[in-house]
Amino acid sequence: MGADHSRPAPPAPRRVRRILVAAVVPLVLGTLVAALLLWPRDAPTPADVSDPARYHGTVTRVVSEACPALPETPEEAPGARPQRCGTVSVRVEDGPAAGQEVVTPMPDGPGAPVVEAGDEVVLVELTDPADPASVTWNIAEHQRGMPLIWLALVFAAAIVVFGRWRGLAALAGLAASFAILLTFVLPGISAGRPPLLVAVVGAALIMFVVLYLTHGVTAQTSVAVLGTLGSLVLTGVLGVVATAATHLTGFGSEDATTLSMFQADVDLHGLLLAGIIIGSLGVLDDVTVTQAATVTELAHANPGLSRLQLYRAATRVGRAHIASTVNTIVLAYAGASLPLLLLLTADSRPVSQILTSEFLAQEIVRSAVATLGLIAAVPLTTGLAAVVTTAGRGRPAADGGTDTTPDPTANAHPAPATPATRRPAHDRADVLRALGADGSDPTASPAGRRGWPDPDRSTDSAW
Template sequence: MAHTHSHSSVADYGPPRRRLASVLTIVVLAIAGVAMAAMAALWPDADQVPRDQNPYSGQGVTTVEATVTGIEPFDCNSGGEGPDGIQQVRGDCAHITATTDDGAATFDLDASRFKAGIDRGDDVKLIRIAPEGQSVSYEFLDFQRGLPITALAIAFSVLVIAVARWRGLFAIVGIGVTMLALTKFMLPAFLAGESPLLVAIVGSTAIMIAVLYLAHGISIRTTAALFGTLVGIGLTAALGLGSTMWTNLTGVGSENDQILIATVPGIDLSGIVAATMVIAGLGVLNDVTVTQASAVWEMRALQPAARGASLFASAMRIGRDHIASSVYTLVFAYAGSAMTVLLLITAYQRGLAEMATTEEIGTEIVRTLVGAIGLVLAVPVTTLFAVWLAPKATEPDQLEIVTAGGSHAGPVGG
């Protein structure tokens, strides 16, 4: 199996490092084999995965698509404190008329949903309730978002391929591989009661082997990044397990968590919290390790005679900048996804220190800190692998040999 593309690095010349390529091929294939064997052992049978009845597929209950044709606000006395002590939205409710494939439908929106916004012409999904022998009624379920989401996904794919070309295409294929691993293996295994952390490690290892070589090509450079990534996964898993136990994170921090544990009583939510720390950090971890390996290769090309210690020190200067920006990325990603919770904390005038120790916020803080520690430790580890595997002054990168035609090829292991 060969990988071919143009390359102009001055380090890409000389005879192939066939022995190193062969050794790395064996090592990578061994890791992949262990991951596949572990995945097969952990793969749950269909009857082992708990399944609850879809609440919208019971007898006489279906979902239908509709288009809003009329909106009539009315006073529903909404406001003040509800029976459970939660503040209710003040304002009008709305009587909505819509058209479906079967004809007209009417339903009411509560004040919070109506205030969020709905207009004539909006495409919505409704719950159609038709008990035997009774009249049909409708309830609002959600807006139809299939078309805009599909359009955004297509635009994203086209732009990635247009800018990154083959690497962009392979990166998109890698996303598909990731989604398959998550939906067909990891999520069912979590539900079936397999060890969440072990499932996360095995699944993440398989994902990274596929994604790294798909997106970045088959080379010794990519293999160096892979080794650093795998060490980062292991470190993050160990830190996640220890931190979850130390901080007593149970995984029950929201209404959805309570519904899940009621639906699947045997699920290990605390273990899933630790597992998500591994999964959540994969993207940034991959970015850091690939960048560090590439930095070492480029510096070796510019300074072929540089000593290993000097090369490591130079690459770590780049790594420190990358660590800083990656940590910000993790924090900003959480702040953006948890904005509603943060706004509610501010509105309640509760101190951040107080809220940081709650299950819901504390879980995200620990997840962010563990992910950050894992990627910070992965930087020097990846740099060491890259310095060790990068071509020396008299031993250029043999898996990227520039030919007269400007292309190069190399065996799988590198």
């Protein structure tokens, strides 16, 4: 989660660090207290359902047979799969029948697995209640454990090899996110706690753990934390207003309807809001970390930029980031709801009725609210980062530099000044050369030859 910026940010002045600590520590303590109060101590236990026993097995032989003709066969729908008949021999790998070879009917029907010799499958043992000695076996699905393990190993190795220690910290943050979701957010909602409140507290816990673990305890990270938390609260408020205005109930999907049958006390409207909060968090922290790092890098490249110039330059970067992220949000929600969207092609209702129906209006509200919260994160985080980065520099002069006019009220015998820490000359030269303003380009402007291009110029490409 978030962007990686390997160069450490310069330390903020002590006064600024104290202000950030005074702002962040109460938020952390408040989040912990809220989590303790909302902790699901009385979460309902899963119902004891006597599911059929499931065992692992390996297919040894597949025998296909002609299916018996039905007296009246309706016309098959376009794209329907032909009926499959026959038997499959499977060697049982575990359970009381381990080592035995059983014969099962060929899997058939919607979603049935297509098996071949050598496939590893999951078997279901069915016992006839009227005759316990009569046992039949069926193939439920393929075993997916080993492919998922290899995929997880490749995923983790790629992150660690590319990100090194930062990648390892990102994996730890990912594990912490799932731990909070599985131990607090989901059980809390199942226990009847307010879903929106549980989601906000859970998202705050995830944010504190992931951002500080991945990016370190720095002023730059604290700015990203404050920007993310403020944007999350705004997203929640916008979600409440938008769902109330559109009269969404939360029953816009088949999953929600099924959940209401098993847990009638779950607030599906609150669950919809909780999903918006959790779904927005991953994109929000990416934007806030990037904006905080952008301000820091700009100030590091040109210490003469004023607070307003830093804000304007970093906001231009934020606009470009938002322009691409908005499309990411919409496509992410569209991909998750693709089966529902495909129903549009088979629906004979007018487009206006389809767009205002519960299931599609729900996705529109998700995308719009998440995008509005994301847009608000850019000026909020950029402004905080500009204030923190320029704190302790001295009063900016009218030309964007630093006012060094002596104070007439100062002591006549001031203490010896501490030499300012300067950036390495070669580092500044590299930055200026990359900007084409090191004097080697004959077309560079006079402002560029003085060490920095026009700080107020726009980097947006012309249409």
